[in-house]
Amino acid sequence: MKYSQATDYALHAMLFLEASAPDKPVGVQLLAEKLSVSQTYLSKLMTKLVKAGLIHSSPGANGGYRVKRKQEEISFLDIIRAIEGTASLFECSFDHGTECQIQQVVMEAERQLEHYLASKKIADLVPGHKTE
């Protein structure tokens, strides 16, 4: 069980966007160069972030990506979910009665994990940003 490398790219891309000037869009070309990944592949990931409402994109000349205004709100969990999806960490494949005790334990663990990841904001990592 592991987070995909795509999540790694997305987290770093978001960090880069946060650290960039908020008014000037950053193109996928520059991002891909910084992350040492192909433009076309990264652009698919960026599109996921756009669809998740985390960033804004503008096509055309001088276009690119910008973080949304509520950037301080963007958590690790937001980004991870945008890339990995929202499927549960564990799902018991049996039906023994109505509820699986094992599943309940793992689900609670997942709930705590997500709570922590939701509390951590990307903006926290950028020097000079105030989050609170």
Added chain:
Amino acid sequence: MKYSQATDYALHAMLFLEASAPDKPVGVQLLAEKLSVSQTYLSKLMTKLVKAGLIHSSPGANGGYRVKRKQEEISFLDIIRAIEGTASLFECSFDHGTECQIQQVVMEAERQLEHYLASKKIADLVPGHKTE
């Protein structure tokens, strides 16, 4: 990101073993029937649990699997690790300086997740077992 179904099988198999008489070994045939999975596949998973030191196996007639004496100690994390391995949830693939802030956040989340899963024992789910 998801735990494999193999982990699901293993957790349920352990729960079954805990709930069985500790002196009489349970064969993979019975286990596989209870879990609706093939014997050969399940036996591979059971072997992993044996190698991890969680259960004891005896071949030959009347053989099978038994939990080890320190059964109260067996945690969800033990079982999950035996099946999934101990690889980290997240590993940053870049080398930007010495440490990745992103990785540190996710690693801390993972540490908490594992702490919780280590605190939960399979024996807790078996009525009539005392854990503390």
Added chain:
DNA sequence: GCTATTATAGACTCATAAAGTCCTTAATGG
């Protein structure tokens, strides 16, 4: 309005891992 630039999207490839099957070998109790 034309053109260069940039995001979006579909179709495809390639490698890896999960999930499982089949067959053989080794150990052990009766």
Added chain:
DNA sequence: CCATTAAGGACTTTATGAGTCTATAATAGC
């Protein structure tokens, strides 16, 4: 010795991650 049971190697099948390649759509600047 034999029936029973675990262990292990070799294989298949399917799904997913990680990309590539090519085309299309939108937009700014001239």
